[in-house]
Amino acid sequence: MRFLLLGILCLLGLGVTSLFIGVSDVSIASLWASGPESRSVQILLSSRIPRTLAVILAGASMAIAGLVMQMIVRNRFVEPSTIGTVESASLGFLTVTLLAPDWPITAKMLVAAIFALAGTALFLRILRLVPLRDPLLVPLIGLMLAGVIGAVTTFFAYRFNMLASLLAWSMGDFSGILRGRYELLWIGFVGMVLAWVAADRFTVAGLGQNLTTSLGLNYNAVVSLGLIIVAVVTACVVVTVGMVPFLGLIVPNVVSLLIGDNMRRSVPWVAIGGACFVLACDIFGRLVRAPYEIPISIVVGVIGSGVFIYLLLRKPYDAR
Structure with a gap:
C-alpha cells in the first residue's frame, strides 16, 4: 500500500508539472496575480487541464487494455498495437469518415470499436488455426496481421486522397487536445473499471479454457468481455489522440515482474504506471x-521498441 501511495503521489506530481509546461506563460504567479478572465486562466482551463487529463486517461486505459489482452491470449508479447487492433480501429475510422463524414464523433468511435473488435477476433481465430510451439510466433502473427490491415488502410486512404488524415490518426499527439475534444477518453475509464471488476475472471481465463470451464466460468463470455473492453478503449484513444504504440506491452510486463500475475492486484499498478x-x-x-513538441507516439515508440526487443531476447518461457 505504501508503494501504491508513492505511485499516486508521483502521478500527481507529474500531472501538476504538466499543467505549467508549454509555450504560453502559465505559472502559479501569473494565475495568482490575474483574474478569472485572464489569458493564463483561460489557457489553463481550456488547454492544459484537458491535455493532462487526456494523457492520464489514455495512458491508464491503454495499459489496462494491454493487460487484458495478455491475460486472454496468455502471452506477454501482445497488446493492441502488436495484434492489429489499433490498425483495425484506424481502418474503421477511415471507412466511416469516407462513407458518413457528417456522423458525430461518438458514432465514428463506435464504428472504429466494431472494426477493432473484428480485427482482434480475427487474430484470435488465426491463433487457433496455427500450431504455436513457440510464444514468439504469437507477436509475429499479430505484427503480420497488423501489417496487412495497415496496408489495406493505406491503400484506401491513398485512393480517396486521405493520406494526410490517416497520418494524423496514426501519429499519437496530445498537442491538439482542448476542452470538448477529449471527453471520449472517459469511456476508456469506464473500460478500466469493468476490467477491475472482472479482474478475477480474467485471471482464471488466463489459466486456459479447460481449467476455466472446470471452475464453473463461461470462458467464451469472459473472453468476449475482454475483447469488447480492448476494442472500445483502443477506438477511443485512436479517435481522440491517435496511436500510442507499445504502451500496453511495457507497463503490464514491468508490473508483472514486480508483483506477479494476479490481475486484481495488478490493475491499480498498471493504471498508475501507464x-x-x-x-x-x-x-x-x-x-x-x-x-x-515531439509527438508522444515517437517518444513512447522508441522506448517501447527497446523494451519489446529486450523481452524478445529473454528465454521463451519468460513470455508465458
Whole structure:
C-alpha cells in the first residue's frame, strides 16, 4: 500500500508539472496575480487541464487494455498495437469518415470499436488455426496481421486522397487536445473499471479454457468481455489522440515482474504506471525541443521498441 501511495503521489506530481509546461506563460504567479478572465486562466482551463487529463486517461486505459489482452491470449508479447487492433480501429475510422463524414464523433468511435473488435477476433481465430510451439510466433502473427490491415488502410486512404488524415490518426499527439475534444477518453475509464471488476475472471481465463470451464466460468463470455473492453478503449484513444504504440506491452510486463500475475492486484499498478509513463514521455517531448513538441507516439515508440526487443531476447518461457 505504501508503494501504491508513492505511485499516486508521483502521478500527481507529474500531472501538476504538466499543467505549467508549454509555450504560453502559465505559472502559479501569473494565475495568482490575474483574474478569472485572464489569458493564463483561460489557457489553463481550456488547454492544459484537458491535455493532462487526456494523457492520464489514455495512458491508464491503454495499459489496462494491454493487460487484458495478455491475460486472454496468455502471452506477454501482445497488446493492441502488436495484434492489429489499433490498425483495425484506424481502418474503421477511415471507412466511416469516407462513407458518413457528417456522423458525430461518438458514432465514428463506435464504428472504429466494431472494426477493432473484428480485427482482434480475427487474430484470435488465426491463433487457433496455427500450431504455436513457440510464444514468439504469437507477436509475429499479430505484427503480420497488423501489417496487412495497415496496408489495406493505406491503400484506401491513398485512393480517396486521405493520406494526410490517416497520418494524423496514426501519429499519437496530445498537442491538439482542448476542452470538448477529449471527453471520449472517459469511456476508456469506464473500460478500466469493468476490467477491475472482472479482474478475477480474467485471471482464471488466463489459466486456459479447460481449467476455466472446470471452475464453473463461461470462458467464451469472459473472453468476449475482454475483447469488447480492448476494442472500445483502443477506438477511443485512436479517435481522440491517435496511436500510442507499445504502451500496453511495457507497463503490464514491468508490473508483472514486480508483483506477479494476479490481475486484481495488478490493475491499480498498471493504471498508475501507464498514466505516469505517458505523462513523463509527454513532458519530455515538450521540453526536449521547446517550444516545439515531439509527438508522444515517437517518444513512447522508441522506448517501447527497446523494451519489446529486450523481452524478445529473454528465454521463451519468460513470455508465458
